[in-house]
Amino acid sequence: MKLVIAVIKPFKLDEVREALSAIGVQGITATEVKGFGRQKGHTELYRGAEYVVDFLPKVKLEIAVNDDLADKTIESILATAATGKIGDGKIFVLEIQEAIRVRTGEKGNKAL
Amino acid sequence: METQLVELAYALDTLYFLVMGAFVMWMAAGFTMLESGLVRAKNTAEILTKNISLYSIACIMYMVVGYNLMYPAGGSGIVPDLAFFLGGDNTSEEVIKSGGDIYYSNMSDHFFQVVFVATACSIISGAVAERMRLWPFLLFCVFMTSVIYPIQGYWKWGGGFLDAAGFLDFAGSGVVHLCGATAALAGVMILGSRSGKYGKEGKVFAMPGSNLPLATLGTFILWLGWFGFNGGSELIISNVSEANAVSIIFVNTNLAAAGGVMGALILSKLMFGKSDLTMALNGAIGGLVSITAEPLAPTPGLALIIGLIGGLIVVFSIISLDKMRIDDPVGAISAHGTCGVWGLLAVALTTGSLFTQIYGILVIFLWTFIVSLIIWSIINMIFGLRVTAEEEEEGVDISECGLEAYPEFSKSLESAPSVYPTK
Numbered sequence: 036m037k038l039v040i041a042v043i044k045p046f047k048l049d050e051v052r053e054a055l056s057a058i059g060v061q062g063i064t065a066t067e068v069k070g071f072g073r074q075k076g077h078t079e080l081y082r083g084a085e086y087v088v089d090f091l092p093k094v095k096l097e098i099a100v101n102d103d104l105a106d107k108t109i110e111s112i113l114a115t116a117a118t119g120k121i122g123d124g125k126i127f128v129l130e131i132q133e134a135i136r137v138r139t140g141e142k143g144n145k146a147l
Numbered sequence: 148m149e150t151q152l153v154e155l156a157y158a159l160d161t162l163y164f165l166v167m168g169a170f171v172m173w174m175a176a177g178f179t180m181l182e183s184g185l186v187r188a189k190n191t192a193e194i195l196t197k198n199i200s201l202y203s204i205a206c207i208m209y210m211v212v213g214y215n216l217m218y219p220a221g222g223s224g225i226v227p228d229l230a231f232f233l234g235g236d237n238t239s240e241e242v243i244k245s246g247g248d249i250y251y252s253n254m255s256d257h258f259f260q261v262v263f264v265a266t267a268c269s270i271i272s273g274a275v276a277e278r279m280r281l282w283p284f285l286l287f288c289v290f291m292t293s294v295i296y297p298i299q300g301y302w303k304w305g306g307g308f309l310d311a312a313g314f315l316d317f318a319g320s321g322v323v324h325l326c327g328a329t330a331a332l333a334g335v336m337i338l339g340s341r342s343g344k345y346g347k348e349g350k351v352f353a354m355p356g357s358n359l360p361l362a363t364l365g366t367f368i369l370w371l372g373w374f375g376f377n378g379g380s381e382l383i384i385s386n387v388s389e390a391n392a393v394s395i396i397f398v399n400t401n402l403a404a405a406g407g408v409m410g411a412l413i414l415s416k417l418m419f420g421k422s423d424l425t426m427a428l429n430g431a432i433g434g435l436v437s438i439t440a441e442p443l444a445p446t447p448g449l450a451l452i453i454g455l456i457g458g459l460i461v462v463f464s465i466i467s468l469d470k471m472r473i474d475d476p477v478g479a480i481s482a483h484g485t486c487g488v489w490g491l492l493a494v495a496l497t498t499g500s501l502f503t504q505i506y507g508i509l510v511i512f513l514w515t516f517i518v519s520l521i522i523w524s525i526i527n528m529i530f531g532l533r534v535t536a537e538e539e540e541e542g543v544d545i546s547e548c549g550l551e552a553y554p555e556f557s558k559s560l561e562s563a564p565s566v567y568p569t570k
Contacts (some may be wrong), residue, residue, distance in 0.1 A: 079353070083419060
């Protein structure tokens with residue numbers, strides 16, 4: 036089982052969600068986060084004083100999928116979340132040690 | 148019939164004072180909204196508390212002693228006679244016998260004047276925001292409203308030596324706005340700037356306001372209230388020439404604000420490449436303050452220009468104060484002080500003498516600055532003016548008020564499992 040963590044631009048959330056749903060992903064956790072990568076943020080002005088906004092709002096998705104769905108999940112995200120401009124985000128893939136459904140106690144692939 | 152008309156004129160002019168006074172009272176809400184919108188969320192409840200308290204203190208102290216110091220029965224021209232509490236009012240017989248010379252209720256005059264004191268005090272609260280302790284500030288207000296403001300008010304409006312010298316200040320660019328801003332300046336110099344506001348090599352860090360809709364609402368409220376501030380200062384409306392005068396004052400006041408907005412907005416666009424809303428708001432105030440010294444004599448076109456120049460001045464003043472590391476979160480010293488000076492000088496464009504205006508400016512400034520500096524220093528030595536570094540970081544809402552202005556949006560509640568009990 037793989038945990039796919041994707042940090043994406045907030046306005047892409049709906050598109051990514053629909054694409055994942057279309058390929059059979061059945062659960063997503065989304066968190067509002069702030070982040071920056073290599074290019075940092077931008078500057079704003081307030082009453083003549085410039086200030087740098089380093090951390091930009093992003094959305095972090097955590098998607099637990101079976102191994103055979105992992106590659107398609109990543110492809111889906113790449114296809115829908117990318118704009119080609121700075122700040123598109125990153126995807127990380129972790130190995131899940133165990134997964135359990137709280138309501139029924141099912142474990143492993145049955146829990147996803 | 149004749150006596151009826153005299154009584155009617157008395158009633159009308161009394162009503163005028165009361166209604167215009169109520170408009171100026173509403174400016175207290177304007178200042179409160181403007182200031183709370185321009186400070187950070189963690190400091191909002193405290194500034195709201197400060198504003199409603201200072202208004203109350205102003206009303207109390209002015210009733211107890213301030214009004215009588217400012218409008219004494221007698222005085223030397225420099226030192227007014229001392230008297231406490233309010234006297235009685237006119238009877239119909241006295242009014243009719245005067246043939247209309249007595250044309251308003253004494254109480255209505257007190258009411259109209261007391262709201263001006265509150266305005267002067269309110270200017271200070273914005274400049275010292277986010278790092279001054281509440282009760283030492285209120286203690287200063289007690290002195291501001293019972294001594295500092297009334298004495299210089301006596302010198303001009305109470306018939307003292309400034310009035311005798313021919314100094315002109317129709318509605319208070321000097322007596323109210325410059326006085327308030329000067330007391331604020333003295334306070335800010337002793338208090339120091341907000342932690343993190345200024346860096347090395349002249350770097351200025353932005354601390355954006357938490358609620359620009361409130362700040363804008365506050366500005367519109369002040370604009371509306373100012374019709375009472377300037378309009379009411381004509382002091383009478385019950386005949387054709389006075390009614391016309393009041394009408395010109397309303398029009399000029401309105402245009403000066405409009406000019407101030409556009410002056411500040413356009414200048415901000417040219418200087419920063421962006422149209423800074425907060426500068427436009429300060430521009431409106433700056434324009435209003437600029438016309439307040441003489442809203443009757445100028446033509447509407449000139450009033451517009453006076454206000455527009457005020458809007459330009461406000462922007463330059465805000466930037467300059469930051470360069471001098473004098474931290475004014477809401478631009479009060481610039482909008483009320485720098486523009487107050489301009490307003491007093493601009494009187495000479497239409498009436499009076501430039502030299503006398505400069506004289507008045509210096510008297511008001513020096514009196515207010517020196518006495519304020521002394522009182523701020525004494526309060527600082529005995530009680531301490533500034534919150535601790537920790538309290539400033541956490542926000543004065545917590546340390547001074549024990550509550551938050553926006554509790555559902557604060558960091559402390561994000562991690563709390565359940566704030567509002569479900570049972």
